[in-house]
Amino acid sequence: MCRKACVTRPVRAEGFEMAVFVLDRSGRPLMPCTEKRARLLLERGRARVHKMLPFTIRVVDRFAESSEFQALRIKLDPGSKTTGIALVREAERGAVAVLNLFELAHRGRQISKALTARRGHRRLRRGKLRYRAPRFLNRDNKAKGWLAPSLQHRVDTTLAWVNRLEQLAPVSAISTEMVRFDMQALENPEIEGAQYQQGTLAGYEVREYLLEKWGRTCAYCGAKNVPLQIEHIHPKSKSGSDRIGNLTLACQCCNQKKAALPVEVFLARKPELLKRILGQAKRPLKDAAAVNSTRWALVNALKTTGLVVETASGGRTKFNRMALGIPKTHALDAACVGHVNAMTGWHKPTLRLKAMGRGSYQRTRLDKYGSARGYLTRSKSIQGFQTGDMVKAEVTQGKKTGIHTGRVAVRASGSFNIQTRHGLVQGVSHRYCTVVQRGDGYGYQLVAKTDATGTPPKQGDASHPALYLPGLKAEVSRANR
Structure with missing residues (x-):
């Protein structure tokens, strides 16, 4: 089997696996491959683990110039709370093969609540200091196209993941729902006679x-x-x-x-x-204001990527989904955006991406009056770990004996909490923990594949199946150096 085929062979449309992203020696994207092929490349020493979530490998004997590529497209289904993302491979006559499915959960509501609480605390403190003049004149100079932070967050996180997928796969085009409804x-x-009333x-x-x-x-x-x-x-x-x-x-x-x-x-x-x-x-449609406020900002932001951007309506998306007999999820809605005549490989697990933020500059806890009631540690890193890191803890003794994999919350005492698929594990010493992937502001959760009946999927682990490959611990440690 030639090396070129091992690296650039596309994912099988009928497979139920998530596609594994592949990079060449210099870090440029190649065509994704199957989990089985990625396992063989790792076992034969022809590849190294580059990133765990989404799972990405880097081959050591190939360059992008000597590889062949097929047309890949990122499809987006923007929402006020959750945005569906699908990476598909385009075929002839409008047929697509789904490679990966993602669901991006925004934190716009949390941002709005945090700003409201901060405004209340500032107003309360200002009321206690009579010599401090209110500052209102610096609030009106907003740039053209300004969006509230909770709305701008939706645009920024969606564009961030489009750019991330563009770095992991040779994407050539983008499709997005510009409007939920025409x-x-x-x-x-x-x-009468309009094209919307015909066909x-x-x-x-x-x-x-x-x-x-x-x-x-x-x-x-x-x-x-x-x-x-x-x-x-x-x-x-x-x-x-x-x-x-x-x-x-x-x-x-x-x-x-x-x-x-x-x-x-x-x-x-x-x-x-x-x-x-x-x-x-x-009354207008619930959550329609948030989507309508950001639709043009998102489309304009996507155009800055230099890729071809296709826009479509939500009515077209539902028609494609109903015609193809595909159950409704945010990720599968994204796969149905735009011109689609046939679809294969949609029976895949979905990787849920939850925006968690990167911490806060606030160093104190506040009481109900907005006054400081305690101070937090000045350092975010404890024993080489930070809140949000994906860790694997192998506890050898005590009540928590076993292997725990998930997102860590650090404590100054060195006793951490780990959020796993089975629940929260508290009081795990840092001595048992190994970094799987550094925190990037997102929480990850793998959801089982969707069946044709639309049965609600099971909740998965916050890890990737590749985490359990034998002998992968050394690869993970090398990848995080």
Whole structure:
């Protein structure tokens, strides 16, 4: 078997494994390979472990100039809380083969709460010091395109992982959902002859929007997990329009009972429900503000990578997923973004990436009045470990005897806590710990592959199966030098 085939052979589309990223001797990306091929390269001494999560190896006898590449594309499904990321290999006629699936959990809500708490503490302290003038005049000079920190975080973390994948694989293009729903189709659905009302996508934008807005429940009786029908709040037979503000969802029973009655008459004995429905009809989609505020910023940021950027709507994504019979997850939604006619290899585990931050400059604990009540250690590194590092602890004695792998939280006493898939292990001495991967501001969790029935996947370990390869401990230690 030639060396070139060992390194650049693409992942098999029918496999259920995660693709392993491959770098050449100088650190440039090659085509990903299977876990089995990566294991053989490591055992034969032809490769070294470069990074554990996502698992990456570096070959010692190849250069990128002598390798062949296929078209790889990064697909994104941006969300207010979670962004789906998929790395796919493109084939002919719109077919794609999924190589890796990721789900990036943002921490925008935590950032917003932290800023609110800090603002309250500053205001309280300023109230106690009468000689300190309030500083309001320096808050208005915002640059054009400024986003709140909680929103800018979504753009920055998504772009960071796009750049990271671009360094690990020879990516040639990006596809992203620019809008969750096609607003032109929603704002003016009554126009005739428009392309949105024709073809295979007819009605998908409106139906998906209503399902998200009304929580996939009947607006009148609250029934769930039943077939829902689009219903006019103000009857169409009495000059009611087809605009999105006049549409809701109802089960067949409620839809037949209401018939052509005005909603005020139908719900005359339920004034609270009537008020809620009329208010929700005018209210925008939940979390839509966060996504709409960052969509252009994200697209413009992706264009700075120099790659070809394809944009699509969420209605198109759902149509592709339903047509291909793929269950709904954030990562698989990302794989369905854009032009897709066929998909293979989507039965893969998903690596969840949770933004954890890189610590805080705050050196004190605060009480409810915003005053210091204790001081933290000035050093973030304890015995060569930092909070967020992935470690492997081999405890040989005591109640915690065994092997524990996960994310570590350091303590000044040298007794650490390790978060594993089985729970939190407290009080593990630093003497038993070995660094697997330095903290990079993210927590990792491997989720089992999704089956065709859409069964909720099992929660996996915060590690990679390659961690349990025999003889890998020396490789890990060498990779972290």
